[in-house]
Amino acid sequence: MTFFIAVGSLCAICGILAILLVIADRYLNDYGICKLIINRGAREEEVEGGDTLLGSLNSIGLFIPSACGGQGSCGLCKLKVSAGGPPLLPTEEPHLDATEIKENVRLCCQLKVHEDMELEIPEELFNIREYKGTVESLTDLNHDIKRLRIALPAGDEIDIIPGQYIQIETPKYKKTPEPIYRAYSIATDPLDKTHIDLCIRLVPDGLCTTYVFEHLKEGDAITLNGPYGDFVLSDTDKDILFIAGGSGMAPFLSMLAHIKNEKIPRNVTYFFGARAKRDLICLEQMAAFEAAMPNIKFVPCLSEPMPDDNWCGETGLVTDVMKHHCPDLAQMEAYLCGSPGMIDASIAALTANGMPEEAIAYDKF
Ligand SMILES: Cc1cc2nc3c(=O)[nH]c(=O)nc-3n(C[C@H](O)[C@H](O)[C@H](O)COP(=O)(O)OP(=O)(O)OC[C@H]3O[C@@H](n4cnc5c(N)ncnc54)[C@H](O)[C@@H]3O)c2cc1C
Ligand code: FES
Incomplete structure (x- = not known):
């Protein structure tokens, strides 16, 4: 009995300490305004310290591929960080090879911005932007796949290369307290620059797909960013x-x-x-x-x-x-x-x- 009380008390103390640490990091650590120096000074931005580098870049309209939505599992959000940032984190290591580690490549969803940072962003990522669309239709393709057709606002257009993907935002709802992003391949005829079509398969208990299947409806607003990816046709003449x-x-x-x-x-x-x-x-x-x-x-x-x-x-x-x-x-x-x-x-x-x-x-x- 004494043993169980001791273990229970220890767990409770650890839990309280963990909560206090989170609260302290959230409310007491004021990192102030931090500078992001991009591509050797070609662009300089100021952001509120404390968010991840991925989130901070999103907040200034720079979108980095992040197909897992910042969970540290896709390994796509790599950027070279030449100054600033904490030492390499255990969550980054599995996604980086020895050369990348030597060249200060980091997973920007894992790093928090606590100080000024210098980073390199490939030029092609500057063309990626956010779109605010409307669900034009949401139809069953079979028992577990839906086609989601998104209309862009009048006058807005998107240029895609067939094979690329976009990331859609799932707003906070009962399964997620924060908005999350997930990647979906674009199924649209590239000549149609005013729509995005997606084929979305339901993942049981999945955060985004449950939202799409159970909550999203025609006429709803939807936020997306992209296009991303290099899964595109080559220009050879091979079969x-x-x-x-x-x-x-x-x-x-x-x-x-x-x-x-x-x-x-x-x-x-x-x-x-x-x-x-x-x-x-x-x-x-x-x-x-x-x-x-x-x-x-x-x-x-x-x-x-x-x-x-x-x-x-x-x-x-x-x-x-x-x-x-x-x-x-x-x-x-x-x-x-x-x-x-x-x-x-x-x-x-x-x-x-x-x-x-x-x-x-x-x-x-
Ligand atoms: C480049 C790219 C393109 C993609 N294109 C498409 C697309 O066109 N259509 C599409 O339906 N999906 C696509 N995906 C997958 C999509 O991004 C999501 O991962 C998927 O829809 C699940 O999201 P969720 O939030 O519903 O599930 P989550 O909440 O992320 O996951 C819930 C649980 O299910 C598991 N899980 C995650 N994904 C799958 C899966 N696919 N099958 C089984 N279990 C899974 C997770 O490990 C987790 O345990 C693409 C992914 C990438 C990286
Ligand atoms: S966004 Fe997927 S690993 Fe960083």
Whole structure:
């Protein structure tokens, strides 16, 4: 009994101390105004100290890729910090190699701004900005994927390269006390500069996707920033292989629209993996692409079709089906988008069948 009282008291004291530390950091530590000196003085900004470097940069309109929303898991928010900032944090280390550590590359979602800092921001990130849109429609693509169509305000436009992604803001609601950001691949025809289309799959208990599925509705305001990413088509004339599953369909809708708009003559074979017929999406859109372009072939593959699916198409894993359709992978390029498991298996199958690793591009999520 005495033991349990002692352990309980110790836990309570530690808890109280932790809360006091948080309160002290929040209210007593006044870091004042800190200067951010960007690209050797090309730009200087003043920010309120205390926020993360990622948050501080956002507050002055500079958006750094941060697909995990600042959780320290995506490793995308890397910037070179040549002066200021605490020593390397344990949460940063797994994302940085020895050269990056030597060159003072940091994860800017992990660093807090407590003093003046000097940093380097790649020029292309200066073109990324925030957009305030309106939900034009939110429709079911299947039982767990929705298409979210966002209209930009009259007169506003966004230029994307097919394959890029944007980050949408989930405002604070009962599951999150703070707004959070999540990345979604853009599914829009790049000629349509006034809309953003996304395919969003529900992640059970996920903060952003629960908000989209249970709270967001037509006419709501929505904040986004971007576009980000280099998962884009090369300009070679090699035949193309697309492999996707689930909401990994999104970037290929944009890429196929681009191939159609520009009449790009490259042959495209697109394998879309799903478990059963109920998991397939965008079949009509795919049929329209195939009808408009003889060089496009869409191959849906079901790994576990249900008896009443009456499925006469390809059955099996994408990685197996692909080998029958594309015997000479060595001369092709592959673009993969979907779950880490599907992407890793596809890379292994492609390289084992002669495709060089440098011919494979992917977005994993
Ligand atoms: C570059 C990029 C592009 C992306 N594009 C798309 C897209 O087009 N469509 C889309 O639906 N998603 C896309 N994602 C994933 C998306 O950003 C979110 O991670 C996902 O929607 C979950 O967010 P959440 O806030 O609902 O879940 P969270 O609250 O972040 O996660 C809840 C829990 O689910 C787990 N989890 C997170 N993501 C997944 C997942 N995908 N599957 C299973 N478990 C998960 C987490 O580990 C956590 O335990 C993309 C991600 C990246 C990095
Ligand atoms: S935002 Fe993902 S690691 Fe920093």
